[in-house]
Amino acid sequence: MEPHEPDLTDIPVTIVLAALADDVRLQIVRALAEGGEHACGSFDFGVSKATRSHHLKVLREAGLTRTRAAGTSRLVRLRRDELDRLYPGLLDAVLSTRTPA
Amino acid sequence: MEPHEPDLTDIPVTIVLAALADDVRLQIVRALAEGGEHACGSFDFGVSKATRSHHLKVLREAGLTRTRAAGTSRLVRLRRDELDRLYPGLLDAVLSTRTPA
DNA sequence: ACCCTTGTTCGACAATAATCGAACAACGCC
DNA sequence: GGCGTTGTTCGATTATTGTCGAACAAGGGT
Numbered sequence: 001m002e003p004h005e006p007d008l009t010d011i012p013v014t015i016v017l018a019a020l021a022d023d024v025r026l027q028i029v030r031a032l033a034e035g036g037e038h039a040c041g042s043f044d045f046g047v048s049k050a051t052r053s054h055h056l057k058v059l060r061e062a063g064l065t066r067t068r069a070a071g072t073s074r075l076v077r078l079r080r081d082e083l084d085r086l087y088p089g090l091l092d093a094v095l096s097t098r099t100p101a
Numbered sequence: 102m103e104p105h106e107p108d109l110t111d112i113p114v115t116i117v118l119a120a121l122a123d124d125v126r127l128q129i130v131r132a133l134a135e136g137g138e139h140a141c142g143s144f145d146f147g148v149s150k151a152t153r154s155h156h157l158k159v160l161r162e163a164g165l166t167r168t169r170a171a172g173t174s175r176l177v178r179l180r181r182d183e184l185d186r187l188y189p190g191l192l193d194a195v196l197s198t199r200t201p202a
Numbered sequence: 203a204c205c206c207t208t209g210t211t212c213g214a215c216a217a218t219a220a221t222c223g224a225a226c227a228a229c230g231c232c
Numbered sequence: 233g234g235c236g237t238t239g240t241t242c243g244a245t246t247a248t249t250g251t252c253g254a255a256c257a258a259g260g261g262t
Contacts, residue, residue, distance in 0.1 A: 013198040014127060017119075018118075018122035020115075024220090047221075048222055049239070049240090050221075050223075050239095050241085053239060053240055054220075055220090069229090072237055072239080090194035093188040093189055093194075094114055094188075094191070097113075123249095140208085141208075148252090151209095151254090153209090159249095172259060174207090
């Protein structure tokens with residue numbers, strides 16, 4: 001089954017904001033904002049792989065990321081263009097902040 | 102005691118995002134974005150006054166609003182200038198969305 | 203002084219969300 | 233086929249958060 005990646009316009013903005021309102025997920029988004037595709041395993045932020053998988057699911061279901069299978073890995077990327085079109089300035093504003101103290 | 106209204110730069114962005122990631126609070130922010138000062142009681146979004154007071158506290162402590170006493174009321178206003186300076190585009194992006202379905 | 207209005211605070215409770223280990227699934231490789 | 237790697241899912245636990253009613257506090261009338 002494909003991981004369901006909803007249409008961004010179907011997602012209430014509160015869901016998007018809630019997805020971004022977590023330190024671990026924000027670190028993931030920061031990493032993804034560097035560009036390109038990242039394997040799930042490349043995000044090591046001090047949580048178990050179960051927790052990491054959970055956070056990636058939250059991001060995906062909030063419409064923030066897309067995922068595709070590649071061998072035994074899964075490659076994740078930020079839906080930057082769509083996000084910037086629907087919420088101009090949001091990602092920039094969030095990413096402009098320094099790493100949380 | 103004065104309600105403590107922190108310096109915006111002291112507040113992790115995740116706190117700001119979490120404050121905005123709630124339907125009731127977002128409706129309050131939308132109303133405040135119309136400009137000017139609003140009495141707490143003017144926000145009737147189907148929750149009790151205890152809950153409303155709680156949400157206003159969350160917004161205040163996240164640095165999104167300022168409150169001043171005026172007689173028996175309290176007047177709340179959005180810290181728009183500061184927010185736009187620190188997070189350019191964030192409020193606009195969030196407020197541009199239509200009322201949640 | 204009394205009361206009404208406006209908010210806040212205090213438990214308490216319910217719902218949501220973060221976290222983990224363990225079990226499971228899919229893939230590639232030897 | 234069997235094994236290691238990479239992720240996901242399940243069930244349980246804990247922490248956080250939204251919600252309310254009731255009690256309280258501060259003001260402004262009259």
